[in-house]
Amino acid sequence: MPESDPTQPSTNPAQKAFENVNAGRDIKADIRQESNIRSAIVSGNGNVIVIQQTTEQRRESLTSDTTVSIGPNPYKGLAAFNENDAEHYFGREEQVKRLYERFQNLVEQSGRADAMPRFLPILGPSGCGKSSLARAGLIPELARNPLPGKESLRVAVMVPGSRPLEALAGLLLKAATDDPLPVEKTEEFERMLKKSTDAAEYEGLRRITDLMPGIREMPLVVLVDQFEEVYSLCKDLEQRQAFIGTLFQAASDPTGHVSVVITLRNDFWGETQRHQKLNQIIGSDWSLNVPAMKEDELRRAIAEPAKQAGHPLDDATIDQLVKDAEGREGALPLLQVALTRIWEELGKGKNPAQTYREIGHIGGAIANEAQKVYGQLDQTEQNIARRLFLGLIQVGENNVGIARKRITLKELITKGDTPENFYAIVEKFSSTHNNPGPRLITLSGKGEGTEKYLEITHEALFKYWGEFAEWIEKYGGLLYQKQFIVSEAKNWSDHGRSKDYLLQGGRLLDAKGFLDNHPQEIPLSEIAEDFTLNSIREKRKRRIQFSILIAGATGLSLFLAFFSLIESRQRRLLEVTKDVFIGNPRPELLDVLPEIKNEAEKLESHNPERAMALYRDILTFTGKLREISDDESNDFSLSEDRKATINKIETKAQNSLLLIIEKTRLPILESYLSKEEWGALVSNSKFYHLEDQFTEGALRETYKILMTDAGADINQSGLITTQEEANRMPCELIQEIESLWRQYTEETCGWYGSERKLLAPECKDLSQNESLAPPSLHNMLFYTLYEVAETRIDYCLQYVEK
Numbered sequence: 022m023p024e025s026d027p028t029q030p031s032t033n034p035a036q037k038a039f040e041n042v043n044a045g046r047d048i049k050a051d052i053r054q055e056s057n058i059r060s061a062i063v064s065g066n067g068n069v070i071v072i073q074q075t076t077e078q079r080r081e082s083l084t085s086d087t088t089v090s091i092g093p094n095p096y097k098g099l100a101a102f103n104e105n106d107a108e109h110y111f112g113r114e115e116q117v118k119r120l121y122e123r124f125q126n127l128v129e130q131s132g133r134a135d136a137m138p139r140f141l142p143i144l145g146p147s148g149c150g151k152s153s154l155a156r157a158g159l160i161p162e163l164a165r166n167p168l169p170g171k172e173s174l175r176v177a178v179m180v181p182g183s184r185p186l187e188a189l190a191g192l193l194l195k196a197a198t199d200d201p202l203p204v205e206k207t208e209e210f211e212r213m214l215k216k217s218t219d220a221a222e223y224e225g226l227r228r229i230t231d232l233m234p235g236i237r238e239m240p241l242v243v244l245v246d247q248f249e250e251v252y253s254l255c256k257d258l259e260q261r262q263a264f265i266g267t268l269f270q271a272a273s274d275p276t277g278h279v280s281v282v283i284t285l286r287n288d289f290w291g292e293t294q295r296h297q298k299l300n301q302i303i304g305s306d307w308s309l310n311v312p313a314m315k316e317d318e319l320r321r322a323i324a325e326p327a328k329q330a331g332h333p334l335d336d337a338t339i340d341q342l343v344k345d346a347e348g349r350e351g352a353l354p355l356l357q358v359a360l361t362r363i364w365e366e367l368g369k370g371k372n373p374a375q376t377y378r379e380i381g382h383i384g385g386a387i388a389n390e391a392q393k394v395y396g397q398l399d400q401t402e403q404n405i406a407r408r409l410f411l412g413l414i415q416v417g418e419n420n421v422g423i424a425r426k427r428i429t430l431k432e433l434i435t436k437g438d439t440p441e442n443f444y445a446i447v448e449k450f451s452s453t454h455n456n457p458g459p460r461l462i463t464l465s466g467k468g469e470g471t472e473k474y475l476e477i478t479h480e481a482l483f484k485y486w487g488e489f490a491e492w493i494e495k496y497g498g499l500l501y502q503k504q505f506i507v508s509e510a511k512n513w514s515d516h517g518r519s520k521d522y523l524l525q526g527g528r529l530l531d532a533k534g535f536l537d538n539h540p541q542e543i544p545l546s547e548i549a550e551d552f553t554l555n556s557i558r559e560k561r562k563r564r565i566q567f568s569i570l571i572a573g574a575t576g577l578s579l580f581l582a583f584f585s586l587i588e589s590r591q592r593r594l595l596e597v598t599k600d601v602f603i604g605n606p607r608p609e610l611l612d613v614l615p616e617i618k619n620e621a622e623k624l625e626s627h628n629p630e631r632a633m634a635l636y637r638d639i640l641t642f643t644g645k646l647r648e649i650s651d652d653e654s655n656d657f658s659l660s661e662d663r664k665a666t667i668n669k670i671e672t673k674a675q676n677s678l679l680l681i682i683e684k685t686r687l688p689i690l691e692s693y694l695s696k697e698e699w700g701a702l703v704s705n706s707k708f709y710h711l712e713d714q715f716t717e718g719a720l721r722e723t724y725k726i727l728m729t730d731a732g733a734d735i736n737q738s739g740l741i742t743t744q745e746e747a748n749r750m751p752c753e754l755i756q757e758i759e760s761l762w763r764q765y766t767e768e769t770c771g772w773y774g775s776e777r778k779l780l781a782p783e784c785k786d787l788s789q790n791e792s793l794a795p796p797s798l799h800n801m802l803f804y805t806l807y808e809v810a811e812t813r814i815d816y817c818l819q820y821v822e823k
Contacts, residue, residue, distance in 0.1 A: 138272040633682070
């Protein structure tokens with residue numbers, strides 16, 4: 022191959038970042054070429070690391086340093102150190118060395134038969150400095166001390182957000198083409214990343230990078246900072262699976278073109294158990310747990326930046342800072358906030374020790390900054406600020422797992438808000454040209470006004486600002502409820518506002534209650550409000566249609582189910598139950614339900630089939646009564662006493678039905694499984710998924726247990742089409758079926774394949790069709806219109822304690 026002419030400009034997009042870089046200066050001199058896409062750092066030996074990142078992910082570099090007479094502030098406040106801050110990054114030298122050696126070992130063992138994926142997790146609690154270690158530690162070290170044969174690297178830095186595949190696609194396209202606004206091609210890349218092979222592998226990242234110009238000479242390192250957002254913000258399970266899968270596939274490829282580094286809060290470690298490969302890596306010796314800083318490390322982190330800037334701190338202040346920070350969880354960002362204030366006041370001639378006392382030491386520094394700004398607002402502005410901060414956090418159930426989230430200003434503004442006024446409040450808490458104060462909220466993105474992204478700069482804010490902590494304590498439960506509505510509304514909007522994605526059942530009742538009673542501090546966005554109102558309207562339409570359907574067809578079979586009752590009660594029962602399905606329920610049904618329950622109890626021992634039918638009917642009637650009672654368009658309502666009676670009878674029916682199934686049906690299923698009599702699908706109909714579509718065997722029996730015995734197929738369509746039907750599948754039953762299938766298929770075949778995939782190449786070939794990839798149990802039984810069933814199965818397997 023002829024050598025390129027160094028006098029001619031490069032036509033290779035991957036080379037463009039290097040053209041005007043002075044390769045003769047040391048990295049400590051902070052040599053870098055920047056644009057809205059990239060920066061390049063160069064060591065004294067001319068080794069180049071090109072950093073690719075979107076403007077949004079570059080928020081850490083938009084620091085709020087206040088320039089005073091003594092020079093720029095060398096401390097970072099709440100922001101993480103990044104690759105451009107290497108000259109101010111002290112105290113982690115030992116950990117940088119460990120991280121570099123671990124990364125070097127992963128890269129060098131590529132291609133061996135027993136090679137581990139080039140996937141390096143950096144773990145630790147919030148505030149321990151994971152991001153800084155990766156960006157201000159590892160990346161510059163790779164420039165100073167390149168890996169053998171890797172004098173040039175591309176590093177793609179990203180934060181997952183709610184759409185990690187979209188973020189990765191945009192970043193890859195910029196790395197490949199240098200196109201600052203590659204909207205259409207980004208969508209094409211995203212489709213490639215999301216697509217899986219017949220073997221359920223995600224090869225998009227590997228395929229894209231293999232085609233990048235100069236990839237052999239300049240491999241790619243994907244640095245995923247704040248990896249926990251894959252769980253806390255991304256609620257699309259398919260996208261989450263594809264993102265993790267494509268990272269692993271590329272990092273496992275023997276070419277060595279791609280390596281992956283992630284930072285992950287260790288309180289999200291449990292979430293990784295859903296992804297076997299990821300969990301194994303995180304639990305292995307290859308991952309790096311970031312320890313708390315030792316005394317000498319803290320001393321260097323505190324003293325060296327000021328000393329290097331020519332204004333060293335006095336020993337007494339350094340000693341006090343070390344004493345206050347040592348052994349304190351999450352102390353590093355608090356320490357940086359305190360040091361930032363000390364430096365600012367030092368430029369005004371104030372003694373560091375005096376400043377430190379006035380700000381309330383480490384814990385009080387950040388709280389004082391926030392409270393100072395908040396206290397200067399009037400009542401109306403404080404109300405907006407409270408809504409703003411509550412809108413920037415993600416809250417788990419029972420206020421567990423609180424995390425930051427990145428969101429556009431447009432998503433926070435509600436009806437009645439003036440965008441200009443709202444944005445003015447945002448600016449007061451962020452460092453901008455108009456407000457050079459503390460950066461408690463970070464603004465990013467190239468958009469103007471409401472299109473800008475914003476997020477809380479660090480979790481320490483809601484841990485140590487007492488006012489914020491009180492808001493979370495007061496509104497946390499409602500925030501959790503709102504998050505679900507907003508997430509479902511987004512899904513509805515993404516699917517063209519289709520009625521198939523509207524709320525149903527108990528979730529709709531919860532959403533309606535929230536809409537009617539939510540406090541002004543946590544209002545619904547406009548789209549979430551429209552979503553809830555459309556769900557209510559659709560429910561009313563569906564109730565009328567369902568009543569007509571049941572009265573005209575299914576109703577007859579249900580009524581006939583009661584002919585075993587005493588003859589004198591049959592006519593009365595027929596009349597009152599029929600009225601339920603035409604929307605005119607009689608209170609007398611409550612008097613009849615106990616009789617149905619008593620009759621079912623008598624039949625359990627000698628006629629379990631009949632008993633199950635009666636228990637299923639009880640569940641249908643109680644559910645219908647509750648639905649009509651909760652609908653405000655009806656005059657019919659239930660007293661609290663009657664609701665309690667219904668709940669008691671319903672619970673009895675649910676428990677008894679489950680016990681009969683466990684006693685009489687599961688042994689039959691286990692018998693088929695033990696003999697490996699799986700059964701097969703004999704019809705490829707896409708309209709009805711009836712029991713007779715399966716030959717005799719475990720598949721058919723599983724289908725019967727859920728759809729017939731448990732009564733999930735309420736409208737007898739052969740499908741799970743509504744949330745009401747899905748909820749008739751007991752979680753205990755779903756879990757027991759999962760356990761039995763995995764027990765008799767060597768842990769390979771259950772509701773999903775490994776890593777929660779609908780296609781399960783390691784599963785027994787249930788399809789009996791060599792042209793199709795083996796499906797999971799879930800995909801086999803609910804292969805059409807399966808979204809509602811999937812939601813129920815996910816809930817039972819992932820969120821209900823076993």
